Amino acid sequence: MEIDPFIFRLSIFILSIFIGYYVVWSVTPSLHTPLMSVTNAISSVIIVGAIIAALAGSTESIFDISSIFGFLAIVLAAINIFGGFLVTQRMLQMYKKKKDKKK
Amino acid sequence: MISSNLSAIFYLISGILFILALRGLSSPDTSRQGNYFGIAGMIIAIVVTFLSVGNFSNSIVYVVIFLLVGGAIGAFIAFRIPMTAMPELVAGFHSLVGLAAVFVAIAAFQNPEAFKLGVVGGIKLASLIEMSIGAAVGAITFSGSIIAFLKLRGIMSGSPITFGGQHFLNLTLGIGIFVLIYYLCMSQSANIFWTVIIISFLVGVLLIIPIGGADMPVVISMLNSYSGWAAAGIGFTLENTALIITGALVGSSGAILSYIMCKAMNRSFVSVILGGFGADSSSNTTKEKKDQKPVKSGNAEDAAFLMKNASSVIIVPGYGMAVAQAQHALREMVDKLKKNDIKVTYAIHPVAGRMPGHMNVLLAEANVPYDEVFELEDINNDFANSDVAFVIGANDVTNPVAKTDPKSPIFGMPVLDVEKCKSVLFVKRSLSPGYAGIDNELFYKDNTLMLFADAKKMTEDIVKNLD
Numbered sequence: 001m002e003i004d005p006f007i008f009r010l011s012i013f014i015l016s017i018f019i020g021y022y023v024v025w026s027v028t029p030s031l032h033t034p035l036m037s038v039t040n041a042i043s044s045v046i047i048v049g050a051i052i053a054a055l056a057g058s059t060e061s062i063f064d065i066s067s068i069f070g071f072l073a074i075v076l077a078a079i080n081i082f083g084g085f086l087v088t089q090r091m092l093q094m095y096k097k098k099k100d101k102k103k
Numbered sequence: 104m105i106s107s108n109l110s111a112i113f114y115l116i117s118g119i120l121f122i123l124a125l126r127g128l129s130s131p132d133t134s135r136q137g138n139y140f141g142i143a144g145m146i147i148a149i150v151v152t153f154l155s156v157g158n159f160s161n162s163i164v165y166v167v168i169f170l171l172v173g174g175a176i177g178a179f180i181a182f183r184i185p186m187t188a189m190p191e192l193v194a195g196f197h198s199l200v201g202l203a204a205v206f207v208a209i210a211a212f213q214n215p216e217a218f219k220l221g222v223v224g225g226i227k228l229a230s231l232i233e234m235s236i237g238a239a240v241g242a243i244t245f246s247g248s249i250i251a252f253l254k255l256r257g258i259m260s261g262s263p264i265t266f267g268g269q270h271f272l273n274l275t276l277g278i279g280i281f282v283l284i285y286y287l288c289m290s291q292s293a294n295i296f297w298t299v300i301i302i303s304f305l306v307g308v309l310l311i312i313p314i315g316g317a318d319m320p321v322v323i324s325m326l327n328s329y330s331g332w333a334a335a336g337i338g339f340t341l342e343n344t345a346l347i348i349t350g351a352l353v354g355s356s357g358a359i360l361s362y363i364m365c366k367a368m369n370r371s372f373v374s375v376i377l378g379g380f381g382a383d384s385s386s387n388t389t390k391e392k393k394d395q396k397p398v399k400s401g402n403a404e405d406a407a408f409l410m411k412n413a414s415s416v417i418i419v420p421g422y423g424m425a426v427a428q429a430q431h432a433l434r435e436m437v438d439k440l441k442k443n444d445i446k447v448t449y450a451i452h453p454v455a456g457r458m459p460g461h462m463n464v465l466l467a468e469a470n471v472p473y474d475e476v477f478e479l480e481d482i483n484n485d486f487a488n489s490d491v492a493f494v495i496g497a498n499d500v501t502n503p504v505a506k507t508d509p510k511s512p513i514f515g516m517p518v519l520d521v522e523k524c525k526s527v528l529f530v531k532r533s534l535s536p537g538y539a540g541i542d543n544e545l546f547y548k549d550n551t552l553m554l555f556a557d558a559k560k561m562t563e564d565i566v567k568n569l570d
Contacts, residue, residue: 006229009339009347016351019122024356027128029453029478032360032460033189035128036327039353040196042121042141043334046203047170048114048152049218049341053210054166055156056217066214067162071169073206076199078173079180084196085142086181091189092138094467095131098474 034091041084047077110155111344113147118348120144125352131473148345186468187425190323190457191255197326198248201307204241204333205300208234211340212296218341224291230340235284235296237336239303244329246307251322254311255457261316269313270377276306314375317422317499319457320364321375328357360459367453367479369505369516398534398546400553403564406493406528409552411569413490415446417482419519420462421455423496423531427558430469433495436562437471439569448485449476450519452500483520492524494545496558498531502543511541527551530561 027035053070063071120140127137153163184192211234215221220230253259280302287295314322335350365372410416418437424430437447449471455462466476486492494501501521504511521527522545529551545551554561 005342006339009342009344012344013335013339013347013351016118016348017355020125020352020355021359023122023125023352024359027125028130029363030451030460030463030473030476031128031131031134033193033458033464034134034460035125035356036193036323036360036459037189037196038124038128038138038141039327039331039356040193040200042124042145042349043200043330043353044203045117045121045145045148045345045349046200046207046334046337048148048343048346049207049211049337050203051149051152051166052156052217052341053207053214054169055153055162056214064214066210066217069206069210069213071165073203073210074166074169075173075176076203076206078170079177080196080199080203081145081177082174083177083181083192085138085145086178087184087189087192088138088141089135090181091186091464091467092131092134094186094464094470095134095473096467096470097131098472 031092031095034088037084037091038088041081041088044077044080044084047074047081050074050077105151105154105157107155110151113151114343114345115348117144117148117151117345120147121345121349121352125356144345186464187428189464190319190461191252193458194248194252194255194323194326197323197330198245198252200330201241201244201246201248201326201333204330204337205238205245207337208238208241208340209296209300211337212238212293220340226291228288231288231291232284233336233339235287235299237333237340238296238300239280239284240329240336241333242300242303243307243310244326244333246304247311247322247329248307248326250308250311251319251326254316255319261319263315264312269309273306273309276302276309280306310376313377316457317454318368318375320454320459320461321361321368321372323458324357324360324364325376326357328354328361331355331357364454364459367517369513396547398553399549399551400555401528402554403556403561404568405552406554406561407565407568409526409528410440410445410491410493410565411443413445413525415448415485415489416440416491416493417486417489417524418447418449419492419494419497419501419521420449420451420466421495421497421500422457422461423498423558425456425461425465425496427496427560429495429559429562430465430471432559432562432566434466434469434471436566436569439566447475448482450479450482450486451476452479452497452517452519455497455500479517479519486520487523490525492521492527493530494521494527495530495562498543499541501545502541504541504544507544513541521545522548522550525550528554530554530556530558532557 050073121144124137124141127133215226221227331353338346451462505513505516505518
């Protein structure tokens with residue numbers, strides 16, 4: 001019997017949880033706030049689903065119910081992607097060592 | 104148009120880049136590079152999605168427009184937001200991820216052909232389960248984060264809202280969602296799908312309203328985790344590796360942060376979720392008690408004198424520093440002290456502030472080098488060898504009661520051993536108890552000098568007196 005592709009996806013999912021577990025424990029506590037903002041940004045990769053939905057509208061009717069929700073999701077996810085990465089960048093720029101200090 | 108196999112490989116690459124983005128955060132040196140990995144991963148995912156659809160009708164114009172509109176709003180927020188508002192920003196962003204997950208699930212339910220999931224009324228069983236779970240978790244994340252946002256922003260009172268039968272109601276609604284998903288799978292009915300989403304919105308609200316302001320670090324981490332699980336649910340629906348990997352990463356990240364926060368408060372995750380901690384009932388008794396004990400209070404001049412004659416000072420910041428925006432004044436004060444060859448370090452409790460790492464970001468904003476800032480377990484032994492502890496805006500995390508009184512609600516919580524310092528300067532507006540509603544014994548110790556004032560104003564006054 002062939003293995004259901006779902007099992008492969010489940011394997012990826014479970015293994016990724018383990019990767020996440022070990023990677024996140026190695027994050028230094030002082031960077032926990034940037035960690036939250038960057039996880040926020042990357043979880044907005046959900047935008048790929050939104051783009052597929054939005055592009056699925058036929059040429060005659062670009063805006064049917066499905067694609068409208070797709071477009072709305074694009075806006076929400078885009079706010080998060082840009083906002084999340086930029087605010088993380090802004091925060092990380094502020095973390096300086098003693099020697100970098102400007103007097 | 105590129106083949107599904109090729110795009111799957113690119114999605115895998117973008118997932119790996121996201122792992123590297125988190126890996127970079129293990130030290131501030133590598134963190135900036137990590138963020139670029141994250142951005143690269145996102146660009147790859149988006150470009151591959153465009154290429155894999157390949158059907159460039161005129162709707163692509165609108166997609167790009169909406170993308171840029173959202174991007175512009177996001178960039179505007181990112182540049183304008185003050186660092187003190189970071190907790191509510193993160194809560195707000197979580198709500199957007201949640202809502203986006205709901206919208207994508209709705210889009211997939213309405214037009215399953217576009218996602219190769221079957222036809223309307225005949226969606227594959229597994230996909231239907233995955234998308235309804237994704238939508239339900241997304242909806243809970245959305246409404247829960249909105250409540251968290253309103254509480255953090257101060258639009259809604261931070262005190263817990265509880266009522267009889269609350270837990271029973273939540274449990275019923277939770278079970279109700281699963282029953283409805285079961286019937287949805289049987290009937291493919293759109294009405295049931297909508298009902299699942301609406302009930303989930305309600306559950307999100309009910310879940311967060313009983314949780315008090317000071318438990319917010321746990322709440323934010325938990326919602327962070329939920330937003331990840333919602334993304335993973337949608338990832339299964341869309342059979343998209345990047346989304347599954349990311350969802351799992353974010354989900355476990357949020358869960359670990361919640362665990363760290365709970366441990367730092369010595370509370371179980373369940374007791375935080377059930378809420379009601381720090382309700383007003385207990386504070387009345389302590390108010391009567393406090394008048395009976397003598398308190399030494401001083402002014403900026405006394406504080407400046409004490410610190411000038413010290414050889415080592417440890418600063419203990421807390422949420423009050425964030426509220427008063429005192430971090431810049433504090434940095435100025437420390438600079439003056441350092442000029443007098445006084446050793447200054449910062450001690451940060453894991454739950455200081457309203458989100459994990461909140462104090463570290465504010466100190467970094469004020470240009471405090473991160474190698475002068477220490478976590479609880481790294482610095483706690485130093486208090487005994489230091490001359491002055493300067494507590495600014497922290498309260499319960501310094502309360503020695505946590506070590507001595509088994510009856511106290513915070514007993515067993517790891518605290519900073521501030522009282523072991525030769526003298527303690529405690530900046531606070533009044534003697535009122537902290538979120539736990541209990542009195543801080545530290546106020547009445549012989550070596551404690553209370554400085555009653557706004558944190559920023561007091562620090563500025565001390566700076567003047569240091570000259």
